[in-house]
Amino acid sequence: MITALPILIPLMVVILLLMVGRKVYWLKLIGISGAFLLFLASLLIFYTVRQEGILVSQAGGWPAPYGITLVIDLLSALMLLISSFTAFLVGVYALKGIDEKRHRFRFFLFFHTLMMGVGGAFIAGDIFNMYVWFEVMLISSFVLLSLGGSKLQIEGTFKYVTINLVSSAFFLIGVGLLYSMTGTLNMAHLADVIPTIENQKMLTVVSLMFLICFGMKAAIFPLFFWLPASYHTPPISIAAVFAGMLTKVGIYSLLRVFTLMFIGNVAFTHTIILWIAGFTMVVGSLGAISQSDIRRILSFCLISQIGYMIFGLAVFTPLAIAGSVFYIMHHIIVKTNLFLVSGIIHKIKGSYNIKKLGGILNAYPFLSVLFLIPALSVAGIPPLSGFWSKLFVIKAALEQHYYLISIIALAVGLLTLFYMMKIWNEAFWKDDPEPNKKSDKMPWQNLFSRDFIFMIIPVLLLSGITIVIGIFPEPFFNIAERSAHELMNPEIYIKAVLGSTMN
Amino acid sequence: MEIMLSIITGVLYTAGVYLLLRRSLVKLILGIIFLSNATNLLIFISAGMTEGKPAFVAKEGAEQTGQMADPLPQALVLTAIVIGFGIVAFTLALNYKYHKQTGTYDLDQVKETDKV
Numbered sequence: 001m002i003t004a005l006p007i008l009i010p011l012m013v014v015i016l017l018l019m020v021g022r023k024v025y026w027l028k029l030i031g032i033s034g035a036f037l038l039f040l041a042s043l044l045i046f047y048t049v050r051q052e053g054i055l056v057s058q059a060g061g062w063p064a065p066y067g068i069t070l071v072i073d074l075l076s077a078l079m080l081l082i083s084s085f086t087a088f089l090v091g092v093y094a095l096k097g098i099d100e101k102r103h104r105f106r107f108f109l110f111f112h113t114l115m116m117g118v119g120g121a122f123i124a125g126d127i128f129n130m131y132v133w134f135e136v137m138l139i140s141s142f143v144l145l146s147l148g149g150s151k152l153q154i155e156g157t158f159k160y161v162t163i164n165l166v167s168s169a170f171f172l173i174g175v176g177l178l179y180s181m182t183g184t185l186n187m188a189h190l191a192d193v194i195p196t197i198e199n200q201k202m203l204t205v206v207s208l209m210f211l212i213c214f215g216m217k218a219a220i221f222p223l224f225f226w227l228p229a230s231y232h233t234p235p236i237s238i239a240a241v242f243a244g245m246l247t248k249v250g251i252y253s254l255l256r257v258f259t260l261m262f263i264g265n266v267a268f269t270h271t272i273i274l275w276i277a278g279f280t281m282v283v284g285s286l287g288a289i290s291q292s293d294i295r296r297i298l299s300f301c302l303i304s305q306i307g308y309m310i311f312g313l314a315v316f317t318p319l320a321i322a323g324s325v326f327y328i329m330h331h332i333i334v335k336t337n338l339f340l341v342s343g344i345i346h347k348i349k350g351s352y353n354i355k356k357l358g359g360i361l362n363a364y365p366f367l368s369v370l371f372l373i374p375a376l377s378v379a380g381i382p383p384l385s386g387f388w389s390k391l392f393v394i395k396a397a398l399e400q401h402y403y404l405i406s407i408i409a410l411a412v413g414l415l416t417l418f419y420m421m422k423i424w425n426e427a428f429w430k431d432d433p434e435p436n437k438k439s440d441k442m443p444w445q446n447l448f449s450r451d452f453i454f455m456i457i458p459v460l461l462l463s464g465i466t467i468v469i470g471i472f473p474e475p476f477f478n479i480a481e482r483s484a485h486e487l488m489n490p491e492i493y494i495k496a497v498l499g500s501t502m503n
Numbered sequence: 504m505e506i507m508l509s510i511i512t513g514v515l516y517t518a519g520v521y522l523l524l525r526r527s528l529v530k531l532i533l534g535i536i537f538l539s540n541a542t543n544l545l546i547f548i549s550a551g552m553t554e555g556k557p558a559f560v561a562k563e564g565a566e567q568t569g570q571m572a573d574p575l576p577q578a579l580v581l582t583a584i585v586i587g588f589g590i591v592a593f594t595l596a597l598n599y600k601y602h603k604q605t606g607t608y609d610l611d612q613v614k615e616t617d618k619v
Contacts, residue, residue: 154600155616169539296619
């Protein structure tokens with residue numbers, strides 16, 4: 001029963017939100033308490049999974065390969081926990097960060113359908129079911145992206161929609177071909193059946209279909225152009241959810257299928273992933289250097305960080321996968337934080353363009369520190385969380401003698417530091433190019449005034465977590481290691497799902 | 504039958520990709536529709552077709568007579584059709600809104616969000 005909560009809670013919230021109509025006060029109240037409830041449920045699920053192992057539930061009571069299975073292993077529980085936590089914080093931020101008009105257009109309703117899709121994708125134990133949750137997530141994200149209907153938003157949405165529909169087509173082709181070869185769609189059963197198939201070459205083709213489709217969603221190297229074209233168009237709260245969560249759903253799916261199902265031809269598939277990872281890192285950071293809009297710099301930065309996550313998957317040792325999982329944990333928190341801070345900067349200064357910004361350090365030293373923490377964390381400066389995540393991934397790669405790509409990863413870390421410092425120099429350090437009405441010094445207490453309190457608290461919490469992970473990485477890494485152990489031994493997953501019905 | 508459907512699928516994919524690469528937003532949407540329908544057909548064929556047999560299991564106790572069709576791909580295709588339908592409706596609304604704001608369907612004009 002507890003397994004289905006990540007779907008049921010958002011669904012209930014959506015129904016309630018539909019009933020209150022367009023009363024903004026109620027929409028906000030229900031929306032935010034729903035998000036908090038979801039976080040509590042995820043905490044409960046995480047605790048249960050940590051104590052008792054993989055949770056499995058069969059929808060409708062049909063036994064495993066026939067019915068729809070919901071599975072929560074440690075990775076899913078972890079993703080649920082982090083995503084619902086950041087979603088709650090972004091929800092708090094959105095109370096002030098999103099204008100009344102968009103709240104009246106039911107921002108929170110689509111926010112919760114999005115969370116339903118994300119949660120469903122994390123707990124689906126059936127590949128077609130996963131496709132359906134992906135679509136739930138996508139349709140909500142289409143609406144959120146175009147919510148409010150400004151010209152840039154509509155244009156960004158067009159690009160986003162088109163690329164995602166093509167990727168969904170690839171997903172369905174993969175599902176169809178997989179079914180034709182195995183006669184099953186249950187992921188555990190697939191993992192069980194796949195090694196016995198005669199035509200392993202065709203299976204490699206299918207695995208590449210999944211690589212393309214999840215890769216498009218995760219924004220890996222040749223397929224990332226939609227991301228910087230669309231993520232800077234919506235209000236910052238929406239962009240923060242997308243940047244923090246949606247690409248990570250793609251990474252989660254890649255981790256899932258390439259550790260559970262498509263492990264028959266690792267030398268071929270994971271080498272491809274390795275090169276893609278290298279290119280993603282380099283191209284993403286080069287793109288970030290060329291931009292001058294903070295949101296676009298952060299979008300390209302997101303792409304380059306995606307490279308590190310699939311780098312861990314490509315190296316494919318327990319340490320590397322644990323590094324990947326740790327990286328996802330760190331990155332959801334830090335990237336959401338960076339977007340939220342840039343939203344506060346925009347609210348104060350009225351611009352995202354670093355050429356037009358300036359003098360923030362002088363006027364708002366406290367806010368500047370809040371930017372510096374996630375910025376240095378992304379760049380991998382110890383003792384912040386980014387340092388450990390990079391360390392684990394690169395250490396695993398060096399153990400497997402991937403020297404060239406490790407050097408690339410380290411160099412990209414330097415590039416990351418470079419463009420983060422570019423934002424810092426231009427927006428924070430430089431004198432304000434337009435010294436005007438608001439340039440008088442503002443005490444930090446003002447950030448806790450009624451206008452900013454809802455925006456600053458999420459940022460404070462996220463920065464706090466970054467520091468905590470940085471100083472005490474061990475408990476977090478232990479969880480990552482345990483989930484990597486589960487991922488590297490697919491028979492644990494298979495046994496948990498099929499154990500009761502097969503044999 | 505399977506060969507014919509395979510050829511139709513191929514033609515649909517070709518037409519879909521061709522339309523996606525044209526310069527008009529309307530044709531882009533048509534291309535998406537073609538792609539999603541081609542994929543639906545692909546699932547239908549690849550799961551294997553059983554002609555003229557129902558997709559029912561015999562009643563409990565009774566003997567299963569002959570082959571039965573696989574009901575699962577049909578359920579999958581049905582789901583995919585419904586999802587595709589919703590998405591096409593959304594894209595059409597988006598297209599309408601975009602045209603109302605800019606007065607153009609030309610894909611070459613859709614470059615505002617990529618400016619540095």
